[in-house]
Amino acid sequence: MAYFLIIISAILVNNIVFTQFLGICPFIGVSKKIDTAIGMGAAVIFVLILSTIVTYLINLLLVKFQLEFLQTIVFILVIAALVQMVEIILKKISPSLYQALGVFLPLITTNCCILGVAILVAQGNYKTFGAEAGLLTGTIFAFATAVGFALALVLFAGIREQLSMVKLPKGMEGSPIALIVAGLLAIAFMGFSGIV
Amino acid sequence: MKRLESNLLNMVLVLTISALFAAGALAGVYMLTEEPIRLAKENKKQEALKVVLPEFTCLSEPEIVNDLVVVKAYNNDEFVGAAVESSAVGFSGEIKLIVGFDAEGKIVNYSVLEQYETPGLGTKIVDWFKTDKNRQNICGLNPSQVNFTVDKDGGDIDAITASTISSRAFLAAVQAAYQAYANNPDYVDSYSGASAQADVLPCDTDSLQTTVLPDSIDKKF
Amino acid sequence: MNNLKIFLNGLIKENPTFVMLLGMCPTLGTTTSAINGMGMGLATAFVLICSNVVIAALKNLIPDKVHIPVYIVIIATFVTIIQMCIEAYMPALYESLGLFIPLIVVNCIVLGRAEAFAAKNNVWSSFLDGAGSGLGFTFGLTLLGLVRELLGTGKAFSLTLFPENYGILIFVLAPGAFLALGYLIAIFNKLNTKQ
Numbered sequence: 001m002a003y004f005l006i007i008i009s010a011i012l013v014n015n016i017v018f019t020q021f022l023g024i025c026p027f028i029g030v031s032k033k034i035d036t037a038i039g040m041g042a043a044v045i046f047v048l049i050l051s052t053i054v055t056y057l058i059n060l061l062l063v064k065f066q067l068e069f070l071q072t073i074v075f076i077l078v079i080a081a082l083v084q085m086v087e088i089i090l091k092k093i094s095p096s097l098y099q100a101l102g103v104f105l106p107l108i109t110t111n112c113c114i115l116g117v118a119i120l121v122a123q124g125n126y127k128t129f130g131a132e133a134g135l136l137t138g139t140i141f142a143f144a145t146a147v148g149f150a151l152a153l154v155l156f157a158g159i160r161e162q163l164s165m166v167k168l169p170k171g172m173e174g175s176p177i178a179l180i181v182a183g184l185l186a187i188a189f190m191g192f193s194g195i196v
Numbered sequence: 197m198k199r200l201e202s203n204l205l206n207m208v209l210v211l212t213i214s215a216l217f218a219a220g221a222l223a224g225v226y227m228l229t230e231e232p233i234r235l236a237k238e239n240k241k242q243e244a245l246k247v248v249l250p251e252f253t254c255l256s257e258p259e260i261v262n263d264l265v266v267v268k269a270y271n272n273d274e275f276v277g278a279a280v281e282s283s284a285v286g287f288s289g290e291i292k293l294i295v296g297f298d299a300e301g302k303i304v305n306y307s308v309l310e311q312y313e314t315p316g317l318g319t320k321i322v323d324w325f326k327t328d329k330n331r332q333n334i335c336g337l338n339p340s341q342v343n344f345t346v347d348k349d350g351g352d353i354d355a356i357t358a359s360t361i362s363s364r365a366f367l368a369a370v371q372a373a374y375q376a377y378a379n380n381p382d383y384v385d386s387y388s389g390a391s392a393q394a395d396v397l398p399c400d401t402d403s404l405q406t407t408v409l410p411d412s413i414d415k416k417f
Numbered sequence: 418m419n420n421l422k423i424f425l426n427g428l429i430k431e432n433p434t435f436v437m438l439l440g441m442c443p444t445l446g447t448t449t450s451a452i453n454g455m456g457m458g459l460a461t462a463f464v465l466i467c468s469n470v471v472i473a474a475l476k477n478l479i480p481d482k483v484h485i486p487v488y489i490v491i492i493a494t495f496v497t498i499i500q501m502c503i504e505a506y507m508p509a510l511y512e513s514l515g516l517f518i519p520l521i522v523v524n525c526i527v528l529g530r531a532e533a534f535a536a537k538n539n540v541w542s543s544f545l546d547g548a549g550s551g552l553g554f555t556f557g558l559t560l561l562g563l564v565r566e567l568l569g570t571g572k573a574f575s576l577t578l579f580p581e582n583y584g585i586l587i588f589v590l591a592p593g594a595f596l597a598l599g600y601l602i603a604i605f606n607k608l609n610t611k612q
Contacts, residue, residue, distance in 0.1 A: 021446035179599030232505035
């Protein structure tokens with residue numbers, strides 16, 4: 001039951017983009033069309049789950065040797081290495097998928113979402129609704145968070161596609177209107193608070 | 197100077213050296229800042245307890261009563277009160293707070309440690325119940341001598357306007373804290389006149405005992 | 418270009434917040450008040466300046482194929498250093514900035530300036546470039562924080578200017594960050610095109 005609540009909480013109530021402000025750069029940069037949004041979303045889900053599992057296990061080692069101050073540097077290196085590896089493996093196993101994800105994969109390294117969630121899970125700093133903050137719970141949280149990110153991205157892309165056909169005041173074109181729309185979406189998501 | 201060639205030896209060498217340098221620099225700064233960080237954390241805990249408790253010179257080890265964490269405070273061997281960490285489920289999440297009671301069971305002060313209530317409404321619990329207006333101030337009240345629920349439920353405390361659920365949860369948490377507090381042998385029940393003088397913990401002569409508070413208080417402090 | 422131009426470039430023409438739209442996450446996440454925004458900006462500026470200087474100094478010693486991981490190691494080291502210093506000497510700021518301090522490592526501005534400038538220029542110019550971008554970022558964050566704090570709570574730098582009851586609460590909440598930044602950029606754009 002707790003897992004179900006974690007999923008609902010991470011996707012809707014505490015959506016990573018609209019309430020935690022992680023993953024904004026790609027959110028604004030990659031959301032002009034629905035197809036690219038879906039591609040980015042899928043890539044993030046894939047990488048986020050993998051990186052969370054790996055960084056969690058490595059963090060156990062860091063804690064054991066009292067080397068927590070190396071957390072940031074180790075995590076980001078692991079994430080960068082992981083993304084590289086995923087790229088290479090994907091190229092070999094499924095060239096079509098690699099083509100589809102295209103330029104998004106390397107971009108994911110600097111996505112604050114990935115490092116942010118890795119740190120949150122490693123420190124157990126998320127609502128667990130009674131479940132023990134271990135590897136399984138963390139992975140479920142990471143999965144749900146990534147789905148929330150993908151959801152936000154696709155929603156946003158849908159709106160922006162419509163926006164591109166509308167006439168706007170000169171200064172508003174591009175990022176300003178995108179941000180304001182994001183703000184309105186964020187207000188909408190606020191409606192989910194209190195569900196869990 | 198031309199850039200170093202990208203052959204295997206150079207790459208491995210540079211990577212290893214930079215990693216070693218980084219680890220070394222970080223370890224150095226870590227050792228420098230370890231003590232100030234620990235002091236800052238201790239300070240925060242002490243400050244938080246000072247806010248909710250009457251004047252004290254030392255604290256007891258934290259005990260678990262009714263599943264809640266209780267820390268007793270003494271002023272030169274005299275029991276002056278206790279702080280209890282409590283929680284309740286509010287409107288959109290758990291409300292965690294710490295309440296300080298004096299030796300007679302009256303609330304000295306409280307601090308909300310964590311809450312996820314509706315901003316502008318439920319978030320008011322942070323200072324609503326300390327404000328001396330109407331019947332909303334709970335400081336100075338003894339929960340066993342007053343009808344400690346919101347006015348809507350027939351109680352004596354004014355709830356936050358349009359935030360009855362948050363107010364109810366808040367008061368329930370304080371009630372639970374009081375129950376845990378009242379179960380302690382040092383508590384003087386002034387109402388009934390009964391008093392139980394249990395073993396009074398002798399205070400260390402050197403100022404405040406740096407108690408190791410359990411993780412729950414630790415995390416927020 | 419001469420050094421003054423380098424410095425001013427990061428401050429105005431290629432201002433990270435309003436023009437380049439880099440480093441959005443901390444921009445939106447830490448600007449609930451002017452002080453928080455300024456603190457975050459200055460921490461990022463510290464990392465920017467230090468990493469720019471070190472990378473510019475060592476650029477010829479770093480083989481091309483491994484330059485990304487080495488840059489990351491350098492940047493992450495400075496981020497961790499500033500993190501420990503803030504935790505030790507400014508605990509209140511550490512509380513409010515929270516997760517965003519370690520996230521400076523993935524702030525596109527830092528790696529971006531390292532790649533685009535420090536890798537190709539001398540130490541002094543790189544220092545100025547880092548300082549300019551860092552200050553531009555700080556300016557952006559402080560301004561956004563000030564706007565949100567003022568409109569949302571009636572305070573500026575914790576000094577009350579008008580009663581909190583008249584504040585528009587949404588501005589200190591999540592959606593308000595998006596809205597405030599959107600309008601600020603629109604105004605910035607309008608001013609820029611007019612010149």
